[in-house]
Amino acid sequence: MSINRRLHTDLDFEEVLEQQLRIRVFRDNLLIDSSSLIVRFDDSIIVTQSGVSDIAYHNRKECEFFLLRKH
Template sequence: MAQRRLESDQDFTEALERQVRLRVFKDDHVIDTGCVIVRFDDRTIVTQSGVSDIAYHSRAECEFFEMKKR
């Protein structure tokens, strides 16, 4: 089952608006899962997976994938 990779500003905008759950990889390791995008710019994707669980991910160093709904 293929997961959709988010790459463009349009991809990130759509994921932000739809509150899509993401899986984030860095150096081929999962570093975040089940999070949603709260904001982004050309360098950083800010995700939230809990009330106070905010993470800042480098757009250049990480890969972002939409998680499939179960």
């Protein structure tokens, strides 16, 4: 069974960044980025990387971020 955990706070993003956990990103209820690592973040932008040259910049206010954990 999988559990989606929504990421809200800087502490949430810091934990995911440090542990190299993969996330999913949604905008307007559409999946726009899946199985990506957080490279860096600040108050307005979350930078993710899904491959060697696949880097994406997501507006923190416009997107929802989820950690997928398998239980």
